[in-house]
Amino acid sequence: MSELEQLNWKISAKAGEGVMSSAKLFAKACKRQGLAVFNYYEYPSLIKGGLQSGQVYTALRGATCQQRKLDLLIVFHEKFINEHLAELDEQSLVIVNANNFDSSKYPDLKSQVLAINLTKIARDQGANPLAANIAALGLSARIFAMDLQVMGRVVVEEFAKNKEAASKNLLVLKAAFEFTDDLIKQGKLVDRGNLVNTGVDEQLLVTGSEAIGLGVLAAGLQFYSAYPMTPATGLLHFLAAEQDNYPIVVKHAEDEIAAINHALGASFAGVRAMTGSSGGGFALMVESLSFAGVAEIPLVVLEAVRQGPATGLPTWTSQGDLNFVLGAGHGDFLRVILTPGSVEEHFVLAKLAVELAEKYQLPVLIMSDKYILESHQTMPKMILSQQNQRFAMLNDGRLGESGLGEGEFLRYKLSADGVSPRSIPGQGNALQLTNSYEHDQYGFATEDAVETKQAVDKRAAKLSALQQELPKPLYLGSKNPKQIFISFGSTINVLQEVLLDPLASQIALIHLPCVYPFPTQEFEVLLAGKNAELFVVEGDATGQLAGLIKRETKLRDLRMILRYDGRPFYSEDLLEFLQNGQLNKQYTLL
């Protein structure tokens, strides 16, 4: 059998039928075979019914995003085939969870379709009929000649808390594998090749949310408060579950305003603190963000963007909150906005966010989106023993005597670099007033013109040192490109896939992992001497990143490739654009 170096797999069913876990387990089995994996989910904002799908793209050469053309589609309900016609061609195989299939009802379908009753396979093993989602894995393992042992371990681990379910599911997995083996022997299924097993399994398979969670835990985050809102909820769930393992308190607050204010209180009292929400919830937090700015309270905020405005499309992706995040909060104050791309970068920048917030005593926002926060992607295993130190704190934040004399401590002492060490409650002789009013060096409220200007200038002075520590723009691809695609956040995952294609040999990419403070100098250096057409690729309707670039750089000649229908970019669409200059009608080219 031929070696299969990449494969695109999808399962589609109603909400509640186990699509998410089936796709996650398939993705994990591919990762265990040593392959790169990207696992993208689509689901409606409801609990039962509606179409859900999980799709796993796995490849030896790297898999940074989802792919459209499917090798295998498993549908639990025949009618769902219609939803996936654009993803199927002659090479695709479709499995319908049914006893039979009438192809005459689908004249546009060119793929081979086979009806296999996965539910019956599950039931015959005495398992819950919902274990059809596990039967789908056994079937897939056989079709792509995957290691059944590996798949079996993945399934057993998933049900570690319920031994009976684990053993039943294992039976279902094997039964489906054997059932499919028979079909192949009978010639009803064609050989699809052997999915490569490198034998080197050193990667982690995590979502963007989980990667942020790992990053902030690594950074010694000790307090997270939030109100549930898709797609920020994943981080809340992850950190809440880790309360058993790490010295962190997670508080589900009564509303988003409470969530951010809990975090501000905890941070003032000396622990590293964070909150998170999506655009609507973050909108409620904005007054308090401004408080963090004026009072110089370290704070990390996740803004998990979904398609808006208002309630919008709760479970679909967008980057349309960029201008909002840039401008959130009344009055002038310094902030950092990190926009990680890959899951690995989510880990790295989450740790950095916690450190920068403390070091510079300001709000650091991590802006990400549903697409990458809820997708699984492989990343290298990080250093597992993470070290932390305190920054800009009186006595390194240790409680007890400050060593100062009475009245010597000034919380907001004027300094050239704008950072003044902060005391925390419990330190002797270091009383201070953290104040939402403009304040003097002790913290008492002031309306004095001179003191006001000094205080504003002091906070702004942090910029120059801060800028040295921010992640720099990333340049990939041709050194002498005809076209440069500029993006921020998750879009780089798709553009990297584009870059792997021979059609992309004359393009380059610039990814911005930090959009504010904008890296003007580094960005202009990357573009210096390049005679290329510039395309800003972003997930919004108005070209918000392009607008920011025009505001912060000398660049004026920018074109825009925009998508704002809740769906992620597809590398296939952008490659088609490279080939013939055409974008499909779900995109806007300006």
Place this chain on the structure above:
Amino acid sequence: MNDITLANLLSPVQPTWCPGCGNFSILTALKQALVELNLKMDEVVIVFGIGCSGNTADFIKCYGFHALHGRGLANAVGIKLANHRQKVIMIGGDGDLYGEGLNHLVAACRGNHDITTLVFNNHRYSLTTGQTSPTSAKGTVAKSTPQGLIEDPIGALSIAISNGAGFVARAYAGKLKQMVELIKAGIQYDGFSLIDVQQPCPTFNKEQDYAWYQQNVFDLPAEYDPSNQGQALVELLDKNKLSLGVLYRNDQRLAYHQEVATLREKTLIEQFPQTVDLNKAIKEFV
């Protein structure tokens, strides 16, 4: 560590309250209570709301947190969870705590967070020049309600008692000694304590002056049993009846932080992880 003394609590900033304002005596009572509790200067955190009462932030030396309007209690919850050895006190007005921040008040009661909340209740928004507040009487004529207030006053103490607050009391700015005792009891109570302090605003509330209060406040009778929740709620049904003292006290309920597993042995701040081992956290991702 310095003891709390009146001298140590003295701020260099002079109060900016109007002559005759009830805030003076409430601040005096608070300072006296802190002194009598024999606490250290660094053991107390006071969170301040926005309003005339919140301006106390400048008039007392302490670890202070001058919050946004309405949000102070949410900050206080975070402070207490980060370092539960601190005595956390919230000072705000009736507009701040019963209006803008009511959701946080209810949540703090439900959680029984160990915070002592003093509501400087003058029945007006005085810092914004005297509009009606959630505790103003129906019919009150003020700048924002020139035709008379249509709403009923809020039953804030009933809300607190019926939502889990462990200690609910009412004081009056004209009765200093009782105020001191109630504040001390509130700070010593392990759980959420709400002390509603009735106070005149001589500038913007001409109806409820000292003479009016002398006629309308009275102490709870000696036989009143504050452990009886139903009786407390009945006592509060008549919103015109300003009974003073501990209206309700529940000594059975644990404070929020006492139920958080992470905080069982040490405060959160004492557990800062200089080294983090990620092995457990990545278990499900390998």
